[in-house]
Amino acid sequence: MSHLALNRVSKKFGARKILDDISFEMKRGETLVVFGPSGVGKTTLLRAISGIMDPDEGDVLLNGRSVMDKGPETRGVAMAFQNFALYPHMTATENIASPLRSRGVSESEIQSKVKEVAKLLRIDHVLSHLPRQLSNGQKQRTSLARSLVHNPEVLLLDDPLRNVDAKVRYEMRLELPRLFKRFQTTVIYVTQDYKEAMALGDRCGVLLDGRFQQLDTPAQVYRHPKDTRVANLFGDPPINLVPTRPSKMPDGSLHTNLAGHEMAMPDARHEWAGRDCLIGLRPEHIALHATPQPGAMQVELEAVTPFSVRNVMLLRAPDGTEILASTPEDHPLHNARGQQRVWASIDMKRALVFDRQTGASLLAA
Amino acid sequence: MASLTLEHVCKRYDSSKKNQDEALAVNDVSLDIQDGEIIGLLGSSGCGKTSTLRMIAGFESVTSGSIRIGTKQINLLKPAERNVAMAFEGYALYPPLTVSQNIAFSLLRSHASKEKAQARVKEIADLLEINDLLELYPPLLSGGQQQRVSLARALARDADVYLLDEPMSQLEPLLRAKLRARIKEHLIARKMTSVFVTHDQTEAVALADRIAVMSDGVLQQFGSPDDLKERPANLFVASFIGEPPMNLFRASLRIDSGRNLLDVTSDKGQALFQIALPAQARWSGMAAGQKFHLGLRPHRVRVGEGAAATSMTAGLTAKVVSNHWLGDQTHLGLEIGDAFVVVVTDGELSHAQDQVTLGVPIESLHLFDAATTQAVFHGPDMPRAEQPRHRVAA
Numbered sequence: 001m002s003h004l005a006l007n008r009v010s011k012k013f014g015a016r017k018i019l020d021d022i023s024f025e026m027k028r029g030e031t032l033v034v035f036g037p038s039g040v041g042k043t044t045l046l047r048a049i050s051g052i053m054d055p056d057e058g059d060v061l062l063n064g065r066s067v068m069d070k071g072p073e074t075r076g077v078a079m080a081f082q083n084f085a086l087y088p089h090m091t092a093t094e095n096i097a098s099p100l101r102s103r104g105v106s107e108s109e110i111q112s113k114v115k116e117v118a119k120l121l122r123i124d125h126v127l128s129h130l131p132r133q134l135s136n137g138q139k140q141r142t143s144l145a146r147s148l149v150h151n152p153e154v155l156l157l158d159d160p161l162r163n164v165d166a167k168v169r170y171e172m173r174l175e176l177p178r179l180f181k182r183f184q185t186t187v188i189y190v191t192q193d194y195k196e197a198m199a200l201g202d203r204c205g206v207l208l209d210g211r212f213q214q215l216d217t218p219a220q221v222y223r224h225p226k227d228t229r230v231a232n233l234f235g236d237p238p239i240n241l242v243p244t245r246p247s248k249m250p251d252g253s254l255h256t257n258l259a260g261h262e263m264a265m266p267d268a269r270h271e272w273a274g275r276d277c278l279i280g281l282r283p284e285h286i287a288l289h290a291t292p293q294p295g296a297m298q299v300e301l302e303a304v305t306p307f308s309v310r311n312v313m314l315l316r317a318p319d320g321t322e323i324l325a326s327t328p329e330d331h332p333l334h335n336a337r338g339q340q341r342v343w344a345s346i347d348m349k350r351a352l353v354f355d356r357q358t359g360a361s362l363l364a365a
Numbered sequence: 366m367a368s369l370t371l372e373h374v375c376k377r378y379d380s381s382k383k384n385q386d387e388a389l390a391v392n393d394v395s396l397d398i399q400d401g402e403i404i405g406l407l408g409s410s411g412c413g414k415t416s417t418l419r420m421i422a423g424f425e426s427v428t429s430g431s432i433r434i435g436t437k438q439i440n441l442l443k444p445a446e447r448n449v450a451m452a453f454e455g456y457a458l459y460p461p462l463t464v465s466q467n468i469a470f471s472l473l474r475s476h477a478s479k480e481k482a483q484a485r486v487k488e489i490a491d492l493l494e495i496n497d498l499l500e501l502y503p504p505l506l507s508g509g510q511q512q513r514v515s516l517a518r519a520l521a522r523d524a525d526v527y528l529l530d531e532p533m534s535q536l537e538p539l540l541r542a543k544l545r546a547r548i549k550e551h552l553i554a555r556k557m558t559s560v561f562v563t564h565d566q567t568e569a570v571a572l573a574d575r576i577a578v579m580s581d582g583v584l585q586q587f588g589s590p591d592d593l594k595e596r597p598a599n600l601f602v603a604s605f606i607g608e609p610p611m612n613l614f615r616a617s618l619r620i621d622s623g624r625n626l627l628d629v630t631s632d633k634g635q636a637l638f639q640i641a642l643p644a645q646a647r648w649s650g651m652a653a654g655q656k657f658h659l660g661l662r663p664h665r666v667r668v669g670e671g672a673a674a675t676s677m678t679a680g681l682t683a684k685v686v687s688n689h690w691l692g693d694q695t696h697l698g699l700e701i702g703d704a705f706v707v708v709v710t711d712g713e714l715s716h717a718q719d720q721v722t723l724g725v726p727i728e729s730l731h732l733f734d735a736a737t738t739q740a741v742f743h744g745p746d747m748p749r750a751e752q753p754r755h756r757v758a759a
Contacts, residue, residue: 167610170609174686174698174705174707178698198690199690232539234692235693236538282693303547303550304546305542310694310711312545312546324542
């Protein structure tokens with residue numbers, strides 16, 4: 001039986017459908033990341049689950065039973081927000097203890113539980129501080145501690161790392177999975193950062209126009225995006241989408257002119273012949289060479305911009321199309337300065353194919 | 366286009382302060398910038414990077430020291446007399462002029478022909494993808510669009526030096542990688558000497574030929590992105606640069622029957638592991654008992670199959686706390702004793718593994734003096750073991 005389930009949940013604000021017939025099920029202890037740009041309904045979805053807001057239609061079930069008749073405080077659902085929402089006049093200890101106090105837990109148990117969760121979140125040294133004495137990172141850790149301290153059945157996190165600096169965000173991203181596992185809580189995590197979506201989710205739901213455009217494991221979403229909108233949201237540098245029209249060769253195989261370079265399309269389907277497509281090439285699937293290679297496209301290397309542990313290379317293809325490639329840090333061309341001619345090997349077996357009109361993937365069964 | 370030289374430049378905003386050292390916003394900064402070089406001034410807020418840029422522009426006076434463009438001292442000239450082009454935050458676009466007129470304004474004022482100005486506007490608009498905005502007025506633009514127009518206005522000018530303040534902080538994510546690369550290509554192809562300020566090392570590393578890392582008004586290091594990563598001058602730079610930055614430990618040198626060993630402990634003092642240095646690894650002042658901050662670069666530490674082959678440790682394992690595949694790289698959060706260690710690989714590691722073998726090759730190792738925090742040894746300066754870079758099975 002699923003732990004948490006949504007069944008055909010919809011919500012309108014005026015004429016605008018914010019949530020459009022959303023259904024999904026989660027196992028106990030699972031983490032689902034809800035990912036999408038701002039304004040797509042991510043926060044509204046959390047509010048419907050928590051009970052802060054009632055959907056117009058549909059049902060929220062916990063352990064198989066509807067919780068629609070229960071208020072937010074009795075659903076067993078905890079929430080942490082991007083703006084921390086701490087009580088300004090209370091110390092970190094009192095903030096963390098507040099959900100326990102409202103449940104009438106004994107003083108000694110409160111003290112030991114607060115200490116335990118504070119240690120896990122590495123804020124045990126600032127427990128006596130007021131929120132204004134805490135850094136943003138410590139505030140968010142305090143807010144997380146408060147939402148975890150009473151072992152909620154379901155934890156809803158609304159973009160919790162949005163307002164902390166890059167360094168804290170990185171550290172927390174590595175720490176959170178252990179925390180979730182430790183509390184065995186079912187987590188829904190809302191974010192606009194694709195790295196958090198890939199790193200934290202057992203599954204990732206890409207929310208667009210009030211619907212899950214794709215709900216799958218992060219690896220599946222990255223490797224087999226359902227359409228160009230989803231493909232564009234994952235990866236930095238982003239995927240290359242090159243317009244093309246495959247054509248059938250006399251021997252029956254499919255070829256295409258990709259940005260001015262004739263290429264065979266292995267694994268191509270006959271119905272793609274003559275169709276306006278977009279070829280999706282992930283930058284890391286393009287290999288660059290300083291010398292000619294069989295089958296490689298001759299391109300101009302326009303600029304090298306090192307990026308984290310890789311290098312982003314801007315290429316100009318024979319027909320003028322710009323293509324981004326990403327190479328490992330120690331690549332022989334990583335110190336190239338100024339334009340030069342190089343050769344790009346494109347792994348067509350890993351290329352994605354989309355319909356140019358609808359953007360839908362043509363690789364799906 | 367010209368070279369730009371800063372010599373012993375200081376800035377003090379409040380000359381009444383008794384403790385004179387404390388009041389220095391910029392403290393004895395010297396930079397020798399070549400003609401056509403792209404320079405990033407990088408640091409957190411309050412480090413002095415923006416004050417430095419404003420002194421070059423002429424918006425701030427220089428308390429002491431001198432600034433030259435080519436051979437001409439400019440720090441006593443008015444901003445308009447310095448022949449520098451600027452894109453500054455708050456250096457607003459003219460609201461009554463269209464985007465196109467804003468970009469052409471300085472060109473026309475410097476007596477460029479209308480045709481030349483138009484051609485230049487078209488070229489720079491193509492580069493920054495603002496063609497559709499040219500006839501609009503600035504108040505109608507989004508923050509990211511205004512930033513691109515402001516950048517276009519600066520880059521369209523003919524100037525000796527280009528000064529850019531956080532030029533790409535608001536670029537739309539889908540455009541960012543491409544625009545960064547195009548701007549870099551544009552600057553290099555036209556040999557435009559440029560200095561930009563940023564708090565974002567991603568931007569600094571992407572664009573700059575050399576980066577000046579500043580902290581508390583002091584220049585910490587001035588070097589190429591490779592230098593900053595592979596040869597950080599001190600503990601500050603080591604802990605600041607890199608995404609993620611270096612893993613830091615404590616270590617002390619022990620000499621045992623002719624072998625040089627580093628005993629590595631966590632910040633909290635727990636003994637973690639031992640490193641057997643190759644005989645060629647030497648530095649001046651090397652002595653038994655010497656104490657260090659030890660840095661291991663996340664992208665040079667190896668994991669998985671073959672990791673042990675070039676390692677200076679024997680049988681070092683770590684517990685996997687998190688395993689984050691991001692499409693083109695994997696970030697691992699690991700525990701060794703009470704220390705948290707981050708490793709980055711280009712490949713993918715099976716999620717099932719909860720224990721990994723760690724390899725610590727010489728090129729991952731950096732040592733900083735425990736007292737002065739200055740670098741004493743960089744592993745990447747040693748000859749590399751002939752081994753493919755740490756890829757793990759995909």
